[in-house]
Amino acid sequence: MASFESKVKEIPYPQESVYRLISDLNNLERIRDRIPTDKIQDFSYDSDSVTVNVPLVGTVSMRVVERTEPECVKFESVQSPMSFNLWVEVMPDDDNASKVKVSVKADIPFMLAPLVSGPLQDGLDKVVEALSMIQYE
Numbered sequence: 001m002a003s004f005e006s007k008v009k010e011i012p013y014p015q016e017s018v019y020r021l022i023s024d025l026n027n028l029e030r031i032r033d034r035i036p037t038d039k040i041q042d043f044s045y046d047s048d049s050v051t052v053n054v055p056l057v058g059t060v061s062m063r064v065v066e067r068t069e070p071e072c073v074k075f076e077s078v079q080s081p082m083s084f085n086l087w088v089e090v091m092p093d094d095d096n097a098s099k100v101k102v103s104v105k106a107d108i109p110f111m112l113a114p115l116v117s118g119p120l121q122d123g124l125d126k127v128v129e130a131l132s133m134i135q136y137e
Contacts, residue, residue: 001105001106001107002105002106002107002108002113002117003103003104003105004103004104004105004106004117004120004121004124005101005102005103005104005124006101006102006103006124006125006127006128007101007125007128008091008099008100008101008128009099009100009101009128009129009131009132010093010097010098010099010132011097011098011099011100011131011132011136012096012097013096013097013098013136013137014092014095014096014097014098015070015071015090015091015092015098016070017136017137018070018090018098018100018136019069019070019071019073019090020070020136021134021136022073022088022090022131023064023067023069023073024047025045025046025047025048025049025050025064026045026046026047028043028045028050030134030135031130031134034130034133038055039054039055040052040053040054041053041054041055042059048063048064049061049062049063049064049078050062050063051079057081058080058081059079059080060077060079060080060081061077061078061079061080062075062076062077062078062080062084062086063075063076063078065085070090071089071090071091072087072088072089072090073087073088074086074087075087075088082106082107082108082109082112082116083106083107084104084105084106084107085104085105085106086102086103086104087102087103087104088100088101088102088131089101089102089103100128100131100132101128102124102127102128102131103124104120104124106120
């Protein structure tokens with residue numbers, strides 16, 4: 001399994017507010033207009049799962065498998081070209097701010113690792129950047 005971690009981003013909202021929003025995937029509606037349609041298509045979700053179609057990759061579905069309030073939401077792949085787990089971690093910074101990080105462990109075939117690693121790392125950094133721009137009120 002290959003491991004990847006995003007940059008850590010500061011968010012000017014308390015840990016509990018950030019966790020409450022990210023732990024319910026119905027809140028993805030708040031960022032729907034920020035999703036680049038050339039990179040992600042057929043975007044659907046419910047409170048516990050999300051499915052997207054990524055050009056050149058195919059359909060990727062994942063579901064929440066664990067919620068550890070107020071610190072972490074863990075996902076696992078349901079449908080994907082490779083199996084993976086993804087964690088969104090929310091760490092307190094002070095009473096009015098927190099930090100967020102996204103991590104992935106993926107079962108990447110050895111021959112594909114050089115092709116997949118860069119785009120996957122870039123994708124994680126974009127996800128954490130998008131998380132840092134949400135209004136968590």
